[in-house]
Amino acid sequence: MIERWNRDQVLALAPDAPSRKAAQGVSSPGKWSGVGVAAEAVWGECAGSGSKPYRACVDLSEPAYRCSCPSRKFPCKHALGLLLLWSADGVPAAERPADWAAEWLDQRKARAAGAAASSSGAGRAASASAPDPRRAELREQRVTAGLAELERWLADQVRQGIAGSRRHDHWDGLVKRLVDAQAPGVAGTVSRLGAVLSHEDWPARLLGEYALLHLLAVAHRRPPAAREPGEDSGAELLQTVRERIGFPVAKEEVLAGxxxxxxxxxxxxxxxxxxxxxxxxxxxxxxxxxxxxxxxxxxxxxxxxxxxxxxxxxxxxxxxxxxxxxxxxxxxxxxHDGEAVSAGPAPGNTPEQALEEVARALAGDPWLDSWPMVLEAVTPAKNGSWLLASPAGGLPLHPSCGTPWRLVAASGGHPLTVAAEWTPEGLWPLTTWDEKGQVIVL
Incomplete structure (x- = not known):
């Protein structure tokens, strides 16, 4: 049987804040009847506004949800409320699911088996039919032409100055041309440039973004064989460049590796x-x-x-x-079988070790804008702005995080392990762990 999740893990599944609030309103034992948990499923019936209770069941191995209520949210408040009740040890163990829950679980297993067989057959069919080389060549030509235009446009911006970039629609025409050139990755990057204008140091930030775009265009224009001796000319770097431009990689190809x-x-x-x-x-x-x-x-x-x-x-x-x-x-x-849910804090690094890892990643992919970190023995502190501090220094939090009240409360002034998402503007705290090893979602 899967180990019980805690309250934070359950609420992290909610699609929005109103769902979290509503779930807590239906998580009391008096709302439920016929509840039980067995193997990898929990089920129960929740009293609603109608004469018949809503039947909710959660397959904990995915997780996946089923509820007879008409809500379009997924998971609904009843499934979340049932999980909250289970997390509070309010659901008794049972030998087997209720009949209606067992029927749904059996249907899921049958669909999964059918999907696996269908996927295997589709994979064989896909491998037997090669993509149209003429279409692929045409796209390569369009992308090459689009990135050449991007290089000219960037050169004009530097030559003429970037004062005219203060208009948020400054990049609209370029975005449309890049979409027409079938370079959606580059088009998406250009479409987000307007967010830079909200910063006081926007000229420096904008020039940095332009430099990365120029680097991407040049990397596509220079094939590996044309690079200088000693440069990395591997297929991995070429694949990174193509991914950033917007060339797709099929899931089947990834799973076959x-x-x-x-x-x-x-x-x-x-x-x-x-x-x-x-x-x-x-x-x-x-x-x-x-x-x-x-x-x-x-x-x-x-x-x-x-x-x-x-x-x-x-x-x-x-x-x-x-x-x-x-x-x-x-x-x-x-x-694989044997999934554990609560195993204490994830192994962590010092801030210096975490930054070294990010530096190695950036050396391979200069366009990288996020990376996960697990920092051990850090304390939230404020020194002008909020940061995660350690005896050897600290890493600033993202300005949009505001005051990390939940993290401050969990710390109580003591060091803890924190998982965070690194970005060039600072860290986004994700989770931490209490003294009992239970996860706290931030």
Whole structure:
């Protein structure tokens, strides 16, 4: 049976703040009947406004949710409330799930088996049919032309000065041309340049962004064979450049590559929205290998995101990494039995060791803008701005974090282990652990 999650882990699954509040309102034992937990599932019936109670069941191995309520949120407040009740030791153990819950779990297993067989067949079919070389060549030509125009545009900006960049629509025309050139990665980077204007030192920041764009365009223009002796001309760097430009890599290709098995700490997640699309970034780190990993998922606003990686869990799994000179993004290829949920703090580093790791990653991928860190023996402190301090120094928090009240309360002035997402502007705290080794979502 999977070890109980704590309250923070459950609330981290909520799609929004109102769902978290509503879940706590239906988490009292008096609201529930017929509750039970067995193996990897928890179920129960929650009294609602109608004559029949809502039936909720959670497959803890994913997790996956089922509820008879009409809510469009995923997971709904009843599934979250049931998990909160379970986390408070309010759900008794049972030998087997209720009949209606067992039926749903059996259907999930049947669908998973069918999907695995279908995926295997689709993979064989895909490998048998090669992509259209004419279409691929045409895209290469469009990208090359689009990046050549980007180089000329950047040269004009430096020659004419960047005072005219104060208008937020300054880059709109360039973005459209890059989209037409089938370079969506570069187009996305250019479309976000307007955010730089909100900073006092925007000229220096904008020139830095322009330099990275120029570096990307030049890296695409210079094939590995044309590089100077001693430069890294490996396929990994070329793959990183193509990924940043926007050339896709099929999941099947990634999963067919070499995998890395480890006990992966799920350090935390962060959601962001752009153009009505939610991106979820889930950060992991291997206990034995020390490798960092990022699992991405996407969904339109209002639709459910992947919640299968629970913050604070320790996942025994094989990860398949996307190719590149600083591999970070990964897919969960295989989950193994024996998943643990509460294993104490993830192994940490000093701030100096963490920065050395980031420096090595940036040497391989200069366009990298985030990386997971686990810092040990640090204390939240304020020295003009908030930072995570250690005897040897400290790392500043991201200005948008505000006052990290939850982290300050967890610390109480004492050092602790903190998982955070590094960005060029500072750290985003993700999780910490209390004296009992229980995870606290920040």
């Amino acid at each position: 070499r995998t890395v098995r480890d006990l992966w700490d799920v350090l935390g997640r962060r959601d962001s929205e752009q153009d009505r699309l939610i991106t979820r970034r889930v950060w992991l780190r291997g206990r034995a290998t020390g490798r960092a990993a990022l699992v991405l998922s996407f969904a339109p606003v209002g639709q459910a995101l992947d919640a299968s990686l629970v913050t604070g869990a320790v996942l025994d799994a094989d990860l398949a990494f996307y190719p590149g000179s600083a591999p970070l993004r990964a897919l969960v290829a295989v989950r």
